[in-house]
Amino acid sequence: MQLLTNILNQKSRKYYFLLGIIWLTILVVFWTQSVNAQREDLEKSLPPLRSHSLPLTLIEWQDSKNLGDYFDKISLSPAGYLIWSQFPIKFYLDRPTNLNTPDAASTHRFLQWVDTVLKAITEWQNFLPMVEVKDPQLADIVIKRTEPPLGVNFDSETGKLQIPRARSAQTSYKFYLTQDKPPVLRHRMTIKISPGLSQLSILSASRHELGHGLGIWGHSDQETDALYFSQVRNLSPISVRDINTLKKIYQQPTRLGWELP
Numbered sequence: 218m219q220l221l222t223n224i225l226n227q228k229s230r231k232y233y234f235l236l237g238i239i240w241l242t243i244l245v246v247f248w249t250q251s252v253n254a255q256r257e258d259l260e261k262s263l264p265p266l267r268s269h270s271l272p273l274t275l276i277e278w279q280d281s282k283n284l285g286d287y288f289d290k291i292s293l294s295p296a297g298y299l300i301w302s303q304f305p306i307k308f309y310l311d312r313p314t315n316l317n318t319p320d321a322a323s324t325h326r327f328l329q330w331v332d333t334v335l336k337a338i339t340e341w342q343n344f345l346p347m348v349e350v351k352d353p354q355l356a357d358i359v360i361k362r363t364e365p366p367l368g369v370n371f372d373s374e375t376g377k378l379q380i381p382r383a384r385s386a387q388t389s390y391k392f393y394l395t396q397d398k399p400p401v402l403r404h405r406m407t408i409k410i411s412p413g414l415s416q417l418s419i420l421s422a423s424r425h426e427l428g429h430g431l432g433i434w435g436h437s438d439q440e441t442d443a444l445y446f447s448q449v450r451n452l453s454p455i456s457v458r459d460i461n462t463l464k465k466i467y468q469q470p471t472r473l474g475w476e477l478p
């Protein structure tokens with residue numbers, strides 16, 4: 218009798234287990250369908266993914282040595298690759314407002330900061346055309362001389378939050394719709410570069426952040442690239458691999474720079 222009950226119990230356990238699996242499968246199918254439907258709704262309201270024609274500077278770029286790229290490290294934004302499609306790209310750069318300020322030393326430091334950031338801009342201008350505008354509202358890339366906000370990191374090993382002492386530079390982006398009819402989906406980049414850096418650090422930080430601002434939204438794992446993930450003491454010039462990556466990004470489809478459906 219005991220044996221029979223055991224067998225029955227085992228059978229009913231199997232039965233409930235199977236029933237559980239079936240319910241779980243049904244739930245997963247419904248959940249996936251609703252997520253897919255939401256995604257399709259969102260995709261219908263955004264411009265479809267399309268490629269822009271490559272700017273002449275990148276058409277002309279050739280790497281005869283095949284030094285490779287780090288395209289696989291580039292992350293996609295919700296609107297696709299962060300590609301500029303109107304050239305020259307308009308940038309606004311913080312400049313001292315009052316050149317007759319009594320504190321000449323601080324103005325001098327500001328002017329040095331401006332000169333150094335302009336040097337990095339000139340380097341990138343060989344690959345993508347850029348022009349300075351005086352009104353930040355009209356700029357695609359706004360470059361500010363300000364302390365970037367401190368990010369808070371979570372250390373999974375200690376389970377504690379870490380606040381780094383300082384951050385030298387940071388780039389962020391925002392999407393917006395133009396006033397056109399139909400509106401065009403565009404993005405704007407903001408680069409913050411700390412005023413308290415040495416000239417060399419300002420150069421390497423602005424070179425690196427401008428790479429992000431122009432669309433290289435990821436990091437290289439090679440120290441010889443300007444977009445190497447650690448900015449500390451990285452004085453690498455813009456490398457062939459940086460530009461190979463940039464060119465590959467600009468060949469990708471994006472929702473940016475296209476009209477809403």
Ligand SMILES: [Zn+2]
Nearest residue numbers: 425429436446
């Ligand atoms: Zn970076």
